Amino acid sequence: MTRSLVTLRAATPADAPDLADLWTDVVRRVGREDQVGDLRQVISRVDASTDERVVVAEYDGEFAGAVHLQATTMSGLNLEPVVRALSPHVLPRFRRHGVGSALMDAAVSWAEELGVAHVATAAVSGSRDANRFMARIALGPYAVLRVAPTHAVRARLAA
Numbered sequence: 001m002t003r004s005l006v007t008l009r010a011a012t013p014a015d016a017p018d019l020a021d022l023w024t025d026v027v028r029r030v031g032r033e034d035q036v037g038d039l040r041q042v043i044s045r046v047d048a049s050t051d052e053r054v055v056v057a058e059y060d061g062e063f064a065g066a067v068h069l070q071a072t073t074m075s076g077l078n079l080e081p082v083v084r085a086l087s088p089h090v091l092p093r094f095r096r097h098g099v100g101s102a103l104m105d106a107a108v109s110w111a112e113e114l115g116v117a118h119v120a121t122a123a124v125s126g127s128r129d130a131n132r133f134m135a136r137i138a139l140g141p142y143a144v145l146r147v148a149p150t151h152a153v154r155a156r157l158a159a
Helices: 013-022 032-047 099-114 128-136 150-158
Strands: 006-010 052-059 062-073 081-090 119-122
Touching: 006 099, 013 032, 013 052, 013 062, 032 052, 052 099, 062 099, 081 099, 099 119
Parallel strands: 081 119
Antiparallel strands: 006 052, 052 062, 062 081
16 A cells, blocks of 8 residues: 655645745736735635635645635525635646645545535636646536636727
C-alpha cells in the first residue's frame, strides 16, 4: 500500500503570497502586494465563517495547490444547497500527482459532512486540462458565467 504525499490543511495568512501566485489569473488585476493583501483579507474572512474554507494542498511538504470552498445555494433563485469549489488550482509541477483529486475530495467530504447533495466548481474557461479533469470526475456544465467591463457592455447596448 502506498502512502499519499498529498496533505490538506486550512490556509493561513502566511499562505497569501503563494495563493497570490497560484490564483494570479482569478484575483483582482492590481500589483502583487495588493493581491497578497486581498488574499490575507479573504483568509481572515474565511477563518471567521462557517460557510467558507480555503484549503491548501501540500505535496511532500511543499505548497502545491488550493481551492476556495463555499457552502451556499445553486443561485440566488435556486435555493438547492451546494458546496462550490471555486478556483481549484494546482501548480504545474505538481499536476498528475493526485493534488487536484485531493482538493476536490475536500469539497465532496465537506458536502457530505453538511448533508449537501451537490458539488459545483468554477474553473477558468480557457483551462482545457482543468475542464477535462472536472468532466472526468462527473462535473458537467450548469451555466456559463460571462464577464466584461461595464463600459464595454454599455457601448454595445448603445450601438
